[in-house]
Amino acid sequence: MSFPLFSPIDDPGPSFLGTLEKVGLSPFAYGESAKFSSEVLSVPHGTTIVAFKYEDGVVMAGDRRATEGNFIAHRRIEKVFAADRYSGVAIAGAAGPAIEMVKLFQTQLEHYEKVEGVTLSLEGKANQLGQMIRANLPMAMQGLAVVPLFAGWDLIREMGRIFAYDITGGRYEEVAFQTTGSGGRDAKGTIKAGLRPTPLTRSEALHLAVSALTEASEEDSATGGPDLARGIYPVVATISVNGFERASDDEIAVISSEVFENRVGIGGGQ
């Protein structure tokens, strides 16, 4: 690996993607491969993710299933990641490019912090992610779209914030909640019904997140609900002034059991 030293005129500065482009490792340099097929590729897709605000900040959650067409490709995939100490990113869409993008995004945030000596603002982070999604547009046109949610604690404004994206990198800030992925609509209904004028407590918020994903899993075949037999539970994380904190599997296991208990005998077993 060559020594990445550049003249001041073409120095990529704190941009890690810029450095990767200079050394020929950019994940967005497709060359000819972007042109060879117009068919939609069959690769694992991640499905339902949700984010909404609660009293201390933001909750993010995602189910654990990846599907390939009508097959279940993976039961234990994770879709909610810490982007850095104060933000998280959840992914839906083609799992391969999405996980790669998360890795690039995490490295970018840390790289900026080390080079500049200060962290990016939350808006700066949200814009960076938007630029990466836009760079992925050629792949999105082939069906390998990545549609993440980004949420974090804004250290300047002292509040939790949620950002949604479209495949062109368009960035939309949400007031209270957002969901994406195939089961997103069902999850959104549950979240809308569960939010109150007074903000939810942490425990209410975790409960609502698990309920929303369970609801989605019952209506959408590509979404996996809590799997009590195998001990596979949704990934639920909170982002507050204390930073990104993933709830333990034990805690989510208890909540999942409670969610299922509520279903006993309801709707004639439907």
Added chain:
Amino acid sequence: MSMPYYVAPEQVMKDRADYARKGISRGRSLISVVYDVGILVCAENPSKSLHKISEIYDRIGFAGVGKYNEFDQLRVAGIRHADTKGYAYSRDDVDARSLANVYASYLGQVFTHEMKPLEVEILVAELARNDTSKSQLFHILYDGTVMDESNFTVLGGDSEAIATRFGASFVEGMSLSDALAKAVAALAGPDRVLTADDLEVAILEDSNGRRTFKRLSSASLKELLEKS
């Protein structure tokens, strides 16, 4: 056509080395010490924003003395090298030895081929996993000479005198506050007193999570200095 004057290669190298050493000795020195659970880097630096010490990677720290713009450029290149390597391979594959080699070959290249050598000395410190005493301190000179130390090293113009002073008080496996007090005393010498405001201090320690690098704030530095 006029012939250029012949200058013996020995003379060229000596002149360049003198030039580099003169530049380095204009700045203040720094000490890096392996203590019982981590690595301490303590620099005399009155500036609060122009840092001499920096994080490179999860277990790797960087420090430089001499000309600020030159060692800062090396610092950024080191971060790029480490992040690119960690991204392309794995976080586990990023190590100080290979980074020190890259730095050394670049400094050596500049020293022999460019008009002017870099007026810097740099440190690449890596905190060992599990056993702190196996940590490594790579001290790289302006001409590409690499020295690896396992206990402590001193960078800067006055390094020999400081190293002698520090060596006399050094004990293996000191606590952080002991190591810091001795480092500060050695940097100051017999005639001066250095306070928290004159210092820039950072540590690599496993208690900090995946990223072991931590800058000590002025408040925690004062507290540590009072403790000893």
